[in-house]
Amino acid sequence: xxxxxxxxxxxxxxxxxxxxxxxxxxxxxxxxxxxxxxxxxxxxxxxxxxxxxxxxxxxxxxxxxxxxxxxxxxxxxxxxxxxxxxxxxxxxxxxxxxxxxxxxxxxxxxxxxxxxxxxxxxxxxxxxxxxxxxxxxxxxxxxxxxxxxxxxxxxxxxxxxxxxxxxxxxxxxxxxxxxxxxxxxxxxxxxxxxxxxxxxxxxxxxxxxxxxxxxxxxxxxxxxxxxxxxxxxxxxxxxxxxxxxxxxxxxxxxxxxxxxxxxxxxxxxxxxxxxxxxxxxxxxxxxxxxxxxxxxxxxxxxxxxxxxxxxxxxxxxxxxxxxxxxxxxxxxxxxxxxxxxxxxxxxxxxxxxxxxxxxxxxxxxxxxxxxxxxxxxxxxxxxxxxxxxxxxxxxxxxxxxxxxxxxxxxxxxxxxxxxxxxxxxxxxxxxxxxxxxxxxxxxxxxxxxxxxxxxxxxxxxxxxxxxxxxxxxxxxxxxxxxxxxxxxxxxxxxxxxxxxxxxxxxxxxxxxxxxxxxxxxxxxxxxxxx
Amino acid sequence: xxxxxxxxxxxxxxxxxxxxxxxxxxxxxxxxxxxxxxxxxxxxxxxxxxxxxxxxxxxxxxxxxxxxxxxxxxxxxxxxxxxxxxxxxxxxxxxxxxxxxxxxxxxxxxxxxxxxxxxxxxxxxxxxxxxxxxxxxxxxxxxxxxxxxxxxxxxxxxxxxxxxxxxxxxxxxxxxxxxxxxxxxxxxxxxxxxxxxxxxxxxxxxxxxxxxxxxxxxxxxxxxxxxxxxxxxxxxxxxxxxxxxxxxxxxxxxxxxxxxxxxxxxxxxxxxxxxxxxxxxxxxxxxxxxxxxxxxxxxxxxxxxxxxxxxxxxx
Numbered sequence: 001x002x003x004x005x006x007x008x009x010x011x012x013x014x015x016x017x018x019x020x021x022x023x024x025x026x027x028x029x030x031x032x033x034x035x036x037x038x039x040x041x042x043x044x045x046x047x048x049x050x051x052x053x054x055x056x057x058x059x060x061x062x063x064x065x066x067x068x069x070x071x072x073x074x075x076x077x078x079x080x081x082x083x084x085x086x087x088x089x090x091x092x093x094x095x096x097x098x099x100x101x102x103x104x105x106x107x108x109x110x111x112x113x114x115x116x117x118x119x120x121x122x123x124x125x126x127x128x129x130x131x132x133x134x135x136x137x138x139x140x141x142x143x144x145x146x147x148x149x150x151x152x153x154x155x156x157x158x159x160x161x162x163x164x165x166x167x168x169x170x171x172x173x174x175x176x177x178x179x180x181x182x183x184x185x186x187x188x189x190x191x192x193x194x195x196x197x198x199x200x201x202x203x204x205x206x207x208x209x210x211x212x213x214x215x216x217x218x219x220x221x222x223x224x225x226x227x228x229x230x231x232x233x234x235x236x237x238x239x240x241x242x243x244x245x246x247x248x249x250x251x252x253x254x255x256x257x258x259x260x261x262x263x264x265x266x267x268x269x270x271x272x273x274x275x276x277x278x279x280x281x282x283x284x285x286x287x288x289x290x291x292x293x294x295x296x297x298x299x300x301x302x303x304x305x306x307x308x309x310x311x312x313x314x315x316x317x318x319x320x321x322x323x324x325x326x327x328x329x330x331x332x333x334x335x336x337x338x339x340x341x342x343x344x345x346x347x348x349x350x351x352x353x354x355x356x357x358x359x360x361x362x363x364x365x366x367x368x369x370x371x372x373x374x375x376x377x378x379x380x381x382x383x384x385x386x387x388x389x390x391x392x393x394x395x396x397x398x399x400x401x402x403x404x405x406x407x408x409x410x411x412x413x414x415x416x417x418x419x420x421x422x423x424x425x426x427x428x429x430x431x432x433x434x435x436x437x438x439x440x441x442x443x444x445x446x447x448x449x450x451x452x453x454x455x456x457x458x459x460x461x462x463x464x465x466x467x468x469x470x471x472x473x474x475x476x477x478x479x480x481x482x483x484x485x486x487x488x489x490x491x492x493x494x495x496x497x498x499x500x501x502x503x504x505x506x507x508x509x510x511x512x513x514x515x516x517x518x519x520x521x522x523x524x525x526x527x528x529x530x
Numbered sequence: 531x532x533x534x535x536x537x538x539x540x541x542x543x544x545x546x547x548x549x550x551x552x553x554x555x556x557x558x559x560x561x562x563x564x565x566x567x568x569x570x571x572x573x574x575x576x577x578x579x580x581x582x583x584x585x586x587x588x589x590x591x592x593x594x595x596x597x598x599x600x601x602x603x604x605x606x607x608x609x610x611x612x613x614x615x616x617x618x619x620x621x622x623x624x625x626x627x628x629x630x631x632x633x634x635x636x637x638x639x640x641x642x643x644x645x646x647x648x649x650x651x652x653x654x655x656x657x658x659x660x661x662x663x664x665x666x667x668x669x670x671x672x673x674x675x676x677x678x679x680x681x682x683x684x685x686x687x688x689x690x691x692x693x694x695x696x697x698x699x700x701x702x703x704x705x706x707x708x709x710x711x712x713x714x715x716x717x718x719x720x721x722x723x724x725x726x727x728x729x730x731x732x733x734x735x736x737x738x739x740x741x742x743x744x745x746x747x748x749x750x751x752x753x754x755x756x757x758x759x760x761x762x763x764x765x766x767x768x769x770x771x772x773x774x775x776x777x778x779x780x781x782x783x784x785x786x787x788x789x790x791x792x793x794x795x796x797x798x799x800x801x802x803x804x805x806x807x808x809x810x811x812x813x814x815x816x817x818x819x820x821x822x823x824x825x826x827x828x829x830x831x832x833x834x835x836x837x838x839x840x841x842x843x844x845x
Contacts, residue, residue, distance in 0.1 A: 052747055075752070083750030090748075095741040098760050100838050109759075110749045145839045161749055 003028045003201040004169055009061035011048055018044050019225045026201040033216030034205045037449035041225035042205045046171045050088055051078045066168055084114045087162030091174035093155035097146040103157045104142025110164040129164040133190060152183035163194055171203045176211060180312035180476060185520035188215055207449065209252045210522035221245050234525040247451065253524060254454035255483045256461035262305035262486055267338060267470050268438055273297045274332030275319050293319040295494035306471040308485035308502060310478055316494040317474050321442050326353050354383035357431035361443035363423035367415040373426060374411035380434045400429040404459060421452035440472045445480060457484055478521045482506050490514045531842045534835050542828045549820045554595050557813050607814040612806045617814045620799065627697055628796040631711050632780035635718035640773065642723040647730025652757055654735060662727065669724030678717035678790045685713060695792035714791045718784055722776045729772045733765040766837050774830035778823040
């Protein structure tokens with residue numbers, strides 16, 4: 001028996017084709033994982049089932065849910081089904097809730113829209129739904145507003161809204177992508193439990209092979225709007241036929257070759273660093289409190305080494321990064337690069353600053369869209385006392401662009417002309433142009449598709465070997481850190497709780513928090529890498 | 531919520547104190563002795579001294595500031611140099627025209643802008659939307675005094691529905707008074723309504739593209755339900771800001787319209803006082819306007835908090 005049957009679904013937005021002949025099924029109680037990179041059409045497939053497509057979209061084919069062909073239903077009929085027969089959970093929990101309505105009201109609304117019940121009864125059922133997603137009323141009153149909850153808790157509220165009427169099909173579009181690994185693991189367990197309890201079908205969409213592999217009964221791999229391969233999980237991992245599926249799998253576990261050996265001389269020395277933030281004052285005449293974001297952190301990076309720093313959001317990773325870069329003054333301890341302090345007195349030390357560069361996560365937000373690539377890439381020149389001019393400047397820009405696999409002609413383009421992966425290459429070129437010793441990669445590959453991520457990791461490894469670079473690799477993604485670092489630091493609540501050789505820490509974590517992180521990290525099933 | 535309001539109140543008092551000091555000092559440094567100006571070129575030194583004494587122009591700056599503020603707090607705004615009448619009386623007389631006019635215009639502008647903005651946003655890209663955008667473009671572009679003169683021509687001179695100017699006075703009853711304020715209020719409201727419509731539309735469109743709107747649609751709400759239940763209140767913050775600014779402007783910015791319709795409002799009073807160098811009047815009217823602006827901002831802040839729980843602070 002099938003619950004959802006997608007047959008020959010085609011979709012075009014303003015005559016631009018998005019989906020081609022997509023077909024698969026979901027049975028009651030079954031978890032179907034749809035995997036693909038950005039632009040594969042996986043989210044559009046989900047929205048087509050909900051019929052929440054953008055303006056100008058036209059779908060043909062059949063999407064039969066619970067005996068009805070969704071493609072041919074009228075808008076009022078669809079409104080009657082959304083939330084009742086099919087529910088949906090979205091990627092971004094921070095913005096998925098109405099900020100000015102209480103969580104109780106928002107969950108109760110699902111019930112009030114579909115059933116003629118009193119508000120009191122709807123609230124009572126909202127209470128039950130919230131309790132089912134582990135937000136019990138004694139700790140999370142219905143009068144709470146979204147801004148009073150964490151990302152994971154908000155995602156639970158969204159799930160409660162979607163399952164309040166016990167729909168037959170739940171669609172989850174990257175439900176855990178924006179969350180920390182431990183929160184992700186909890187949400188995945190919750191979704192699994194709800195599927196078992198209600199016997200509903202779950203269509204789970206993700207870019208992360210490992211997340212879906214753990215969960216799904218059946219996998220659908222999509223690329224460029226087509227299903228390239230589908231089959232039961234985990235058997236599919238062993239029997240993959242399509243070259244794209246194989247490439248995707250290989251990229252997910254890609255291990256770049258790194259030849260360079262770290263030297264014994266320390267490059268960066270961080271000693272007892274403390275970073276306090278002032279918090280809001282209590283009352284109008286109260287004293288501001290302090291929040292210790294980085295608490296007595298000490299470590300070293302040797303020249304040529306690749307050091308990983310892992311931890312969940314809010315643990316102080318980014319604060320520590322800013323302190324190392326000399327962007328903010330620390331309240332205690334010292335940071336030295338090659339024996340030179342990052343801060344002298346209350347001023348950042350330019351001589352040290354020009355030897356460190358950073359690459360950030362967001363390849364879209366970290367460039368000024370109105371500047372051409374040559375200007376963007378040559379920005380760090382302002383750190384030099386005598387920046388190169390004329391042909392010397394041109395040569396430096398060309399060299400930086402070539403070293404990241406772009407051409408010198410790309411210098412005349414604007415940033416919107418590049419893809420996400422190319423932008424991240426430009427960010428790396430910008431970091432390389434003043435020939436720094438240390439490059440800090442702050443979630444630098446987290447926003448990239450797995451195949452692009454593999455290429456960037458290869459590029460970084462290659463640059464490290466050729467230019468003798470030292471990396472501080474900051475990430476929440478343990479599997480990537482495992483592949484590219486020599487040693488790793490684990491940070492929790494401002495403190496380094498464990499540090500050691502990466503392979504050792506991953507094989508035998510000693511701190512309970514590290515063990516918790518590793519246990520929560522989704523893993524691909526063991527398979528023969530051919 | 532109470533804490534938030536208290537905090538805003540404290541900042542209101544501080545703003546008022548700072549504003550009064552700035553206004554007082556600004557008037558102090560204006561060149562020209564009001565007493566000398568009033569008595570003319572050939573004044574005797576002793577007459578001048580006597581007038582200075584009478585006007586309270588002697589004493590240290592601090593003494594004069596304190597007596598000015600103290601007077602205002604007890605309702606004594608001083609005496610006008612030129613008219614020799616208490617300033618408080620003059621202002622309250624004018625306020626009874628300017629305040630109702632401002633409220634009248636603001637009400638009209640809001641009543642036009644809300645439905646028009648919502649209508650245009652809910653049918654984005656349609657003929658309705660383009661029509662609303664076109665009309666509001668025109669409304670912003672047309673100078674309001676020209677529109678006022680046009681209305682006088684049509685409604686007062688040709689159709690004889692309204693009088694061409696002047697104020698009937700409240701003692702004649704509410705209707706005649708409101709009637710004489712109607713054309714000026716429409717003239718004032720036209721550009722304001724156009725701006726507010728555009729703000730309403732774009733704010734609503736921004737809100738309609740937010741993630742939580744999609745979440746609400748996934749719950750089964752229709753487009754219309756999503757608009758009324760989720761989008762509208764979220765779209766109010768920029769609209770409230772503009773309404774607050776418009777009210778402040780309407781209180782004093784009506785001077786051209788007051789002149790077109792011969793209305794003895796605050797704008798004309800301050801204009802006359804400046805040309806006659808009647809500094810006490812200028813000072814008092816400016817302080818009053820600043821007071822109005824600060825109080826309106828306070829009200830807008832409180833309205834923000836009523837709309838948005840995030841501003842009320844954590845529990």
